[in-house]
Amino acid sequence: MYLQARESVVLNFNPFMAFNPDPKPEYNDQLIRATNMTVSALRFLKTLRAGFLEPEVFHLNPSKSDTQAFKRFIRFVPSSLSWFGAYMVNAYPLDMSQYFRLFNSTRLPKLNKDVLFTDESERHLLVLRNGNFYTFDVIDRDGNIVTPSEIHAHLKYILSDNSPVPAFPLACLTTENRDTWALLRQELLDNGNKEALEKVDSAVFCLCLDDFPIKDLIHLSHTMLHGDGINRWYDKSFNLILAKGGTAAIHFEHSWGDGVAVLRFQNEVFKDSTQSPAIAPQSQPAAVDSSTAVRKLNFKLNSALKEGIAKAKEKFDATVKTLTLEALQFEKGGKELLKKQELSPDAIAQLAFQMAFLRQYGQTVATYESCSTAAFKHGRTETIRPASIYTKKCSEALVQKATNHSAAELQQMIAECSKYHSQLTKEAAMGQGFDRHLYGLRCLAESRGAPLPGFYKDQAYALINHNILSTSTLSSPAVNMGGFAPVVPDGFGVAYRVHDNWIGCNVSAYPAKNVQEFLQCVHKSLEDIFTVLEGQLVSK
Structure with missing residues (x-):
């Protein structure tokens, strides 16, 4: 599904998850935190490859x-x-077969269908700064992690390099349509860049150092979801991004794995780098010659490649300009209160989205919520369909006819939504969803070259697969927030989390939809739900 898609991976597929700050403020320095997180990521790699990583x-x-x-x-x-x-x-x-692709892996563009590439024998890290590419070994010949003070020294050396942004920043090519990028990659190889590209593709992971601090949550989302196209290699299994001031996030490519694997890695890196940091703010970098250890990659560009890069950058800039991101914090209740009422926190968040859309646009639309199927061998995801007859009835009652119902009747409807949503979630997790099943049958039908069964041409099938509300939640003490773009031009991308006493949403949209208005409607919907749960009547 992912590898055959020809759209750019940026915005269409790649999400981000931002780390919480280090609890010790003095450790939230770009160089200190980049060193500590790199060492913690390498400790995770060593534990994973040695077979000592505790299973999920x-x-x-x-x-x-x-x-x-x-x-x-x-x-x-x-x-x-x-x-x-x-x-x-x-x-x-749970299945952990995705984990080996976390490291030394890249998605390579090929005509019609991309391929995943992994080379576990390589020992170097890829660092991007100002669109310039640097590599140095982080694992020695004996398979041990290079000393933290050496990694510290090399990263300090890269941060002190004053090289300007290249006139034609190569990373922009990873924002392109996959077929266009495949042809340009071949041009790069033919033009004598094979060795440099191999260094990029086989690197343990990509560390991106940004030269500016994060201003607020909106700036954080834009920076970590797409950035400027210059300082990320979007095809790497993941980019670990560190801004000035130590704000950190993981931006990951989606074809190799899902949020569950990335979240486990993120949790371990956060825990290890904050509880057992490799270096302290007063630590001195090793007295090593970084100018020989750190290698700067140079790419040979002909006129066709320069033109390709310029076009990619232009297209990328035009696209990201159309994306709006807004965040909401609802602070009148959360998981604790809902659990006391024996309600599913996830069901209540999803009901709020249904109510909000109905309030804003007067209708119910196809809604997608991802659910892990890692209980199965090689399990990926299944779709939970949160829009149901129960949420429709409850949304209409709360939004359009609240005065016609008593608080007890509305509470009963909310409880029905919760019960049914929990059932859907359980069924999806246990392989009883229908989306992946129908997709698999469709792939089989297409592979036989015969005309598709009429079912797949039905308007209802097209409608349910045009997911206007695309939603996803991941809960973790390591994660501050996450985000992704809408999956259709007239949709919303809704990343959310239900905390103990508050609910957070990070929502994206293109010009066809109004994000601010949607979030106002989400806030009002949550307010109404919690008012009803307190046994009071809803105000207009």
């Missing part, structure tokens, strides 16, 4: 299975039987 487990009864005693016991059970031991206490190991 879904605990249905954590008091029995998520304990040190159970972990000690299961270690002594032969691996052929350990799944049964876990099953007995309702603990389900």
Whole structure:
């Protein structure tokens, strides 16, 4: 689904997740934090490759299975039987087959269908600053992590390099239509850039150092979701971005893996870099010759490549100008209050989006919420369809006919929405959704070259796959906020989180939709829901 798509990966597919600041303010320095996060990422890589990374487990009864005693016991059970031991206490190991693509991996553009490339033998880091490319080894010949003070020294050297932004910044090509980029990449190879491109593609990961501080949440979203197209390699499995002032985020390419794998990595990097930092603010960089250890990559560009880069940049700039991003914090309640009422926090957030859209546009539309299917081998995602007859009935009652109903009747409708949403979520997670099933059948039908069954040409099928509300939530102590662009030109991209006592949304849209108005409607909808839950009547 991802590799055959020909649209640019930026905005169409790649999301971002921003880190929370380091709890110790003095560690929120670009150089200090970049060094610490790089070392923590490498510790994660070493743990993963050595087979010591604790597996992802879904605990249905954590008091029995998520304990040190159970972990000690299961270690002594032969691996052929350990799944049964876990099953007995309702603990389900999740698929982790995506994880190896986190490192040394890149999506390579090819005509009609891209390919994923991974080379685990390489030991260098790719650093981008001002559109310039630098590499240096972060793992030595024996497979050990290079000392943190050396990494510190090399990053300090890169930050002190005054090279201007190249007249034709190569990274812009990764923002292009995939077929256009495939042809230009071939031109790059033919023009003598094979070795330099291999260095980019095989690097452990891409660290992007931005030369400006983050001003506010909106600036953060724009910077981490798309940036200026010059200082990111959007095809890398992930870019670790650090702005001046130490604001950090992960921007990731989506074809190799999903948010669950990236979030686990992000949690571990945040925890390790804040609790066991490799260097401190007073640490001195190693006395090494960075000018020989750090290699600056130079690319040979002919007129066709220069023209391709200029066109890509122009197109990219024009596209990002049309994107609006806005954030909302609703502070009158959250998870704690909803759990007391035995309501699903996710269901309530989704109901608020349905109500908001109805309030703003007077209708119900196709809505997508992603759900991990990592309970299955090689599981990716399934779609939860939050727009249901229950949310429609409840939205209409709360938005259009609130005065016709008692608080108890409205509470009952909200409870029905919650119950049904929880059922849909469970079904999607356990492989009982319909979206991926129908997509798989469609791929099979297309591969046989016969005409598509009429079902796929039905207007209803087209309508349900034009997801005007595309939503996703990820909860983590490491993450400040996340975001992505709408999946259709007339849609909203809704990233949200239900915290203990507040609810946060980060919403994107193109000119066809009004983000500010939508968020005002979300706020009013949440207000109405919480008012009803308190047993009061809704004001107009």
